[in-house]
Structure formats: structure tokens, C-alpha cells
Amino acid sequence: MGVELGATGAKAAIRRVLHLMRKEVLELKQDPRLFGVVIIAPIMQLAVLGYAATTDVKDVPIAIVDADRSTASRDLIHRFETSANFKIVGMPGSTDEIDRYLDRGEAWMAISIPANFGQAVAANRSATLQVVADGTDSNSTGVAMGYAQTLIAGYTQDLAAAAMPGQPVGALVRPEIRVWFNPRLESRDFMIPGIIALLLLVVTTNLSAMAIVREKEVGTLEQLSVTPLARWELITGKLLPYAAIGIIDVVLVLVVAIYWFEIPMRGSIALLFGMCVIYLMSTLGLGLFVSTISRTQQQAMMTSIFFFLMPMIYLSGFIFPIENMPAWIQPFTYLIPLRYFLVIVRGIFLKGVGLEILWPQALALFAWGATVLALATFRSSKRLG
Amino acid sequence: MGKILAVGAKEMRQILRDRRTLLILLFIPAFFLLLYGYALSFDIRNVRLAVQDRDRSTHSRELVSAFVNSGYFALVGYEDSDAALARLVDQGKVRAILSIPANFERDLRLKRPVTVQVVIDGDNANTASTVTGYARTLIAEFGAVQMAVRTPGLESRIPDPGPRIPTITIEPRIWYNPQLRSALFLVPGLIAYISMITAVVSTALSVVREKERGTMEQVRMAPVGPVAYILGKTLPYLAISFTSAVLIVFAAMALFDMPMRGSWPLLLFSIGLFLVGAQAQGLLISTIADTQQVAFQIALLSSMLPTMILSGFIFPISSMPTVVQGITYLVPARYFLVALRAIVLKGADITAFWQDLVALAIFATVAMGLASLRLRREWA
Numbered sequence: 001m002g003v004e005l006g007a008t009g010a011k012a013a014i015r016r017v018l019h020l021m022r023k024e025v026l027e028l029k030q031d032p033r034l035f036g037v038v039i040i041a042p043i044m045q046l047a048v049l050g051y052a053a054t055t056d057v058k059d060v061p062i063a064i065v066d067a068d069r070s071t072a073s074r075d076l077i078h079r080f081e082t083s084a085n086f087k088i089v090g091m092p093g094s095t096d097e098i099d100r101y102l103d104r105g106e107a108w109m110a111i112s113i114p115a116n117f118g119q120a121v122a123a124n125r126s127a128t129l130q131v132v133a134d135g136t137d138s139n140s141t142g143v144a145m146g147y148a149q150t151l152i153a154g155y156t157q158d159l160a161a162a163a164m165p166g167q168p169v170g171a172l173v174r175p176e177i178r179v180w181f182n183p184r185l186e187s188r189d190f191m192i193p194g195i196i197a198l199l200l201l202v203v204t205t206n207l208s209a210m211a212i213v214r215e216k217e218v219g220t221l222e223q224l225s226v227t228p229l230a231r232w233e234l235i236t237g238k239l240l241p242y243a244a245i246g247i248i249d250v251v252l253v254l255v256v257a258i259y260w261f262e263i264p265m266r267g268s269i270a271l272l273f274g275m276c277v278i279y280l281m282s283t284l285g286l287g288l289f290v291s292t293i294s295r296t297q298q299q300a301m302m303t304s305i306f307f308f309l310m311p312m313i314y315l316s317g318f319i320f321p322i323e324n325m326p327a328w329i330q331p332f333t334y335l336i337p338l339r340y341f342l343v344i345v346r347g348i349f350l351k352g353v354g355l356e357i358l359w360p361q362a363l364a365l366f367a368w369g370a371t372v373l374a375l376a377t378f379r380s381s382k383r384l385g
Numbered sequence: 386m387g388k389i390l391a392v393g394a395k396e397m398r399q400i401l402r403d404r405r406t407l408l409i410l411l412f413i414p415a416f417f418l419l420l421y422g423y424a425l426s427f428d429i430r431n432v433r434l435a436v437q438d439r440d441r442s443t444h445s446r447e448l449v450s451a452f453v454n455s456g457y458f459a460l461v462g463y464e465d466s467d468a469a470l471a472r473l474v475d476q477g478k479v480r481a482i483l484s485i486p487a488n489f490e491r492d493l494r495l496k497r498p499v500t501v502q503v504v505i506d507g508d509n510a511n512t513a514s515t516v517t518g519y520a521r522t523l524i525a526e527f528g529a530v531q532m533a534v535r536t537p538g539l540e541s542r543i544p545d546p547g548p549r550i551p552t553i554t555i556e557p558r559i560w561y562n563p564q565l566r567s568a569l570f571l572v573p574g575l576i577a578y579i580s581m582i583t584a585v586v587s588t589a590l591s592v593v594r595e596k597e598r599g600t601m602e603q604v605r606m607a608p609v610g611p612v613a614y615i616l617g618k619t620l621p622y623l624a625i626s627f628t629s630a631v632l633i634v635f636a637a638m639a640l641f642d643m644p645m646r647g648s649w650p651l652l653l654f655s656i657g658l659f660l661v662g663a664q665a666q667g668l669l670i671s672t673i674a675d676t677q678q679v680a681f682q683i684a685l686l687s688s689m690l691p692t693m694i695l696s697g698f699i700f701p702i703s704s705m706p707t708v709v710q711g712i713t714y715l716v717p718a719r720y721f722l723v724a725l726r727a728i729v730l731k732g733a734d735i736t737a738f739w740q741d742l743v744a745l746a747i748f749a750t751v752a753m754g755l756a757s758l759r760l761r762r763e764w765a
Contacts, residue, residue: 135562139427
């Protein structure tokens with residue numbers, strides 16, 4: 001890299017890079033479907049996955065066994081019916097039938113109202129409801145149990161208010177909970193910036209992972225190595241066409257996120273765009289690096305998926321917060337560029353913060369990209385030399 | 386049959402020559418389960434907490450220690466200024482703030498209702514709602530304890546608790562996963578996910594590679610029909626993927642206490658059916674694409690994110706919008722996950738999930754059929 005170039009030398013270098021880029025674009029056009037795949041697929045994916053990736057729990061399917069059939073039990077069932085959190089999928093006649101509902105996964109939860117429920121409520125005595133829940137999806141079940149508890153607490157409070165009109169009902173210490181940045185607790189606002197980062201990673205890394213190894217496999221790398229093309233020129237010429245595709249993808253997914261999903265954009269779009277470009281440097285650089293260490297395209301594919309993409313997806317904090325991970329795994333997450341980029345996109349989108357807060361992440365991301373590009377250049381030199 | 390085996394043997398030789406790919410396909414999946422099985426968890430602990438204590442009394446310290454001793458919160462420090470607190474949250478150094486008002490102790494002694502403020506960083510909505518629940522519970526418990534404390538000399542000023550009111554208690558019972566360990570939910574999902582990716586990528590390049598290298602012409606001239614060719618291409622990879630899937634299942638049982646409550650033959654059959662479908666998807670992609678690059682792209686885009694997000698692995702399908710729920714029927718992992726969880730966690734028999742196995746069989750047949758059709762048209 002650090003070679004001093006004269007004016008003519010620089011011109012020649014630029015010409016060589018441009019030629020290589022032209023060749024690369026021609027090769028990409030060999031299968032015109034590529035453009036469709038890398039441009040249209042990410043938008044479609046974002047549109048579908050954006051709706052699907054929600055940890056919000058609603059319409060919990062429940063089955064209710066009403067052994068009482070009193071006014072009180074019907075009142076309680078009515079509350080479950082009208083609640084947006086629950087959807088009654090069945091009213092089995094006896095508790096024995098609950099098994100079937102839970103085994104098949106038709107209902108997540110079954111509530112059984114005992115025969116003396118109405119009497120107990122009328123006489124101001126205590127009553128017990130049995131709630132059986134399918135604990136398979138531990139997270140959603142926890143949330144659903146919370147919904148059931150809240151609904152029943154509300155019912156109890158209404159009963160108390162009816163029993164003692166005029167008396168205030170409430171606790172001694174009251175929590176006032178404020179949720180910052182995402183007051184509606186919309187998981188979509190959290191997930192979609194993450195999906196953007198992931199889509200860019202998958203599309204661009206895979207594109208460039210094939211770039212050099214294809215020439216090796218077909219045998220044209222030999223030919224390239226006898227041309228006066230320097231190794232950094234090779235890497236640049238390979239990188240730029242893919243970078244162009246990546247930037248188109250960035251613009252498209254940002255438009256979908258902001259205008260279609262209406263994710264709040266509290267920070268600067270220009271900064272976000274700039275950060276995406278730095279991020280592309282590391283994803284494309286990673287692909288090129290994989291390409292230089294593989295012998296066949298299949299190897300490149302396996303290496304990039306199993307050694308880079310999967311660890312990045314799961315260890316970056318995309319879905320599973322890093323602070324929940326065991327202490328011995330956490331240090332590894334610092335090696336993952338996606339980790340830094342996620343903090344940056346979420347910070348700019350949801351918190352509206354700028355470089356004054358995000359500079360350490362931005363710096364780490366840039367360093368990562370520069371290092372991997374340098375590694376790719378270095379590796380390709382050994383192969384070419 | 387002989388022709389299928391011949392194609393299979395040829396493919397196997399090619400696989401054996403590329404040791405790195407073989408090792409990745411066989412062992413990396415089990416290794417990943419180990420890594421991600423620990424990393425993936427919805428159980429939230431040690432939420433970083435800053436405290437703004439305007440009272441600095443015994444009671445306020447008691448509330449703080451209730452938060453810390455719960456294990457859900459880890460105290461980062463005390464901070465008085467609002468601006469400094471906001472900055473801590475912006476930087477992500479703190480995820481929750483507990484703010485205790487002045488006169489907290491005095492009001493509690495007088496049994497006057499007091500309000501404590503909790504601020505939660507909502508950028509991860511899922512974590513935030515769980516943390517909200519923890520905070521509410523802790524504060525309610527603290528309040529109940531304070532209510533019970535009798536302050537000498539002040540009894541007369543405390544309002545009478547009033548007549549008896551009806552109470553309704555819930556007796557919760559949780560089946561299949563009584564401790565609500567998220568690992569039991571996520572590990573089967575990981576098994577499906579890792580197997581799916583391994584199976585799809587193993588076959589996605591197999592046909593297109595021959596096209597790109599020009600050896601397809603030779604295969605075309607050979608007396609092998611498209612169906613025999615497709616089956617022969619699948620068999621060796623099926624053997625590899627099946628071995629690796631069984632390894633993952635064993636690893637899950639050994640490391641994460643995944644139970645096995647149902648029947649082994651049924652489990653192995655379901656795994657096989659799922660893998661055939663996944664590999665058929667890979668082959669179909671391979672026949673559609675003209676270059677390995679395109680095949681790779683389609684394979685990843687069609688399997689990596691959809692299997693993670695649309696299969697019910699992490700996000701419950703019943704919470705998705707109806708249109709998106711419709712799309713999930715195209716994702717084979719959706720059916721496999723129902724069967725897998727039913728077998729290992731619920732110990733259910735085939736009557737509970739036969740529809741899902743039928744759906745997997747249909748998926749595999751259709752994908753295989755389409756792949757053979759594509760080839761036949763190309764060879765004709």
C-alpha cells in the first residue's frame with residue numbers, strides 16, 4: 001500500500017482498477033438473477049421479517065374449563081374474551097381434556113374455574129383458580145402468566161370496589177415506571193434496526209466471499225497474477241462494484257424502515273448513512289478475506305456461514321442481550337463488528353445520539369474494517385506472488 | 386438404484402477430497418450448539434442499575450438492597466444529577482434508574498403512599514418489559530412489608546384495614562418446563578436451525594458447481610436420469626447431515642439437560658424427513674442458479690433469516706400478523722419444531738403432530754420434484 005506513486009503511475013493504477021471493475025461487473029451480469037436477488041430480496045425480507053420479529057405477546061390461545069357456570073364465572077370469562085391479550089380457543093367440558101389442548105400446542109394456557117367459584121365470590125370468601133400453562137416457550141409463558149395475573153387482579157379489585165364503595169384500593173409504595181426511547185415497548189422498533197444490520201451483513205459478505213475464490217477455481221487467478229495489477233488494486237477493483245451494490249441496499253432498507261415501518265428516526269440520517277458505509281467496509285472486507293483463505297467456492301461458503309455469519313448473528317446482541325450471556329462468552333463478542341454496528345444503528349434510530357456518544361463504537365468498527373481489508377490484501381499477495 | 390448409488394459415490398469422493406467442508410458439516414454444528422446454547426437466553430439477570438437516592442435513609446437503603454439482592458439488578462452506583470443519569474443511559478452504562486424521593490422514610494412511617502420512580506431503557510422492548518415486571522414485583526413486596534411494620538406511637542393515625550374483601554388467588558402449574566428455563570425452549574430451536582442451514586448449504590452448490598465447471602455436459606451424456614441424479618446428489622449429504630443432527634441432539638441432552646420424553650424412532654424419523662426437505666430446497670436452488678454466487682445468495686436468504694425468524698424458534702407465530710403467519714407455512718422448520726418440541730419436551734405421540742410430518746413430507750416431495758423438473762428441462 002504505502003508505495004509512492006508518480007502522477008502517471010497513479011493514473012495507470014486507477015485505469016487498471018477501472019478495468020478490473022468492468023470485468024467484475026461483466027462477470028456479475030453472467031447470471032442476471034444476481035441483481036434481482038441482492039436488490040429485491042433484502043427489501044422483501046425486511047418487509048416480512050420486520051412484521052414477524054416481534055417478542056410482543058398477544059392473542060395468547062387459552063382454553064377455559066367452566067365447572068361453575070355462574071354469573072361470576074361468565075363475567076370472568078367475558079373479561080378474557082374481550083382482552084386483546086387472550087384468544088379463547090376452546091371451552092372443554094372437563095379438566096381431562098386440557099391435556100389434548102396443550103399437547104397439540106393449540107392452547108398455551110388452560111384456566112379452570114372451580115364449581116364453587118360463584119358462591120365463594122358472592123359470600124366474599126376466597127376462591128382459587130387453577131391455571132395450567134405450557135412452559136415450552138418460557139419467555140412467552142412468563143409474559144402470558146403476567147397478563148392472567150393482571151386480569152384477575154383487576155377483577156378482584158372491581159369486586160372489592162363493589163363490596164366497599166368509596167374506599168380507596170391501592171398499595172403503600174407505588175411504582176411509577178417510565179420507559180425511555182421506546183415508551184410503547186414496541187419490539188419492532190428494536191428489531192428492525194437489527195434486521196437491517198443483519199441483511200446487509202448476509203448480502204454483502206456473501207457477494208464478496210466468492211469474488212477471488214471464483215477466479216482460483218476457474219483458474220483465471222493465474223492470468224491476473226501475471227498482469228501488472230498490484231494486490232491492493234486487485235482488492236480495490238473487486239471491492240468497489242460490491243460496495244456499490246451494498247450502498248444501494250443500504251438506501252433501500254433504510255427507506256423501508258423509516259417510511260414503511262415508521263421506525264422513529266431521532267438522530268441524523270447522514271451520520272447513519274456514513275456509519276453504514278463504514279460497516280460495509282468490514283462486511284465486504286470480511287468476505288474478501290474469506291475468499292482469499294478458501295480454495296473452492298463451497299469452502300468459502302461454509303467458512304463464511306459457519307465461522308463468521310452464525311457467530312455474528314447470535315453473539316452480537318441482535319436478539320439475545322450480551323449482558324445475559326455467561327461471562328466466558330462475553331469477551332468474544334468484542335471481536336464481532338456487528339456488535340458495534342448494532343449499538344450505533346439503535347443509538348441513532350431510537351436514542352438520537354451522535355458521534356459524541358458513539359465514537360468508541362465507530363472507531364472499533366472502522367479499525368475492524370481496516371484490519372480485515374489489510375489482511376485480505378496481505379493474503380491475496382501470497383497467493384498471487 | 387445402481388445409478389443413484391453411482392452418482393452418490395462420485396459425490397462422496399468429491400466431498401472426501403475437501404476435508405475442510407466435511408469437517409465443518411460434521412462437527413461444527415455440535416460445537417455451535419455448545420456455544421449458542423449458553424449464549425442464547427431470555428433469562429434476564431444483573432440489569433445495570435443506577436440509584437438516585439434523595440432520602441438517604443435506612444428505608445431507602447433497604448429498598449436498594451431489595452433490588453440488588455433479588456439478583457435481577459446489579460448496582461452500578463449512586464448519582465444525584467439528572468443530567469449525569471441521562472448520560473449514563475445514553476452511553477448504555479446503565480439500563481435502569483431507581484429514583485427515591487426525599488421524605489421517603491417519613492412518609493412510610495406515617496403509612497402515607499409514596500411513589501418511587503423507575504426509569505428503564507426501552508431499546509430492547511423484550512428485556513424492558515421483563516425488567517418492568519421485576520421492578521413492580523420488588524416494589525410491591527417492599528410496600529407490603531412496610532405496611533405490616535407497626536410504628537410505635539403512630540397506630541392511631543393509621544387507617545383501619547376495613548372489612549374482609551373477596552380474594553381470588555391463582556394456582557399456577559406449568560407443564561413440560563416447570564422452571565421456565567429458556568434453554569429448554571431455545572435448544573430445540575437451535576437444533577432445527579443449525580440442521581437446516583447445514584442441510585441447505587451442503588446441497589446448494591452441488592449441481593450449479595458442475596454447471597459452472599462445465600462437467601454438467603458429461604453428466605448429461607451419461608445414462609443417468611434427472612431423478613436418479615438428484616437422489617444420488619442428496620444421499621451422501623443426507624448421511625452427513627443426519628450424523629451431525631444426531632450429534633447435536635446428543636450434545637443438547639448432555640449439556641443442556643434437554644429431556645427425551647417421547648419415542649426415539651419417531652424423533653429420528655422426523656429428523657430424517659426434515660433433512661430431506663431441507664436438502665431438496667438446496668438442490669432446487671442449485672438447479673435454478675447459473676453461478677455458485679447466486680446459489681449461495683439464494684440459499685442464505687431463503688434459509689438463514691427465515692428459519693430463525695419465521696419458524697417459531699424465537700418469535701411465537703401466534704403473535705405475528707395474519708399475512709405473515711400464512712408465509713410461515715412455507716418454512717419447513719416450522720413443522721419440524723412442532724414435532725421436535727412435542728417429542729422431546731411433551732412426550733406426545735404421533736397423533737399430536739402427524740399433520741406436521743405430512744407437511745414436511747409434502748415439502749420434501751415438491752422441492753425434489755421441482756428440482757428434477759428443472760433439470761429435465763435443462764437437459765432436454
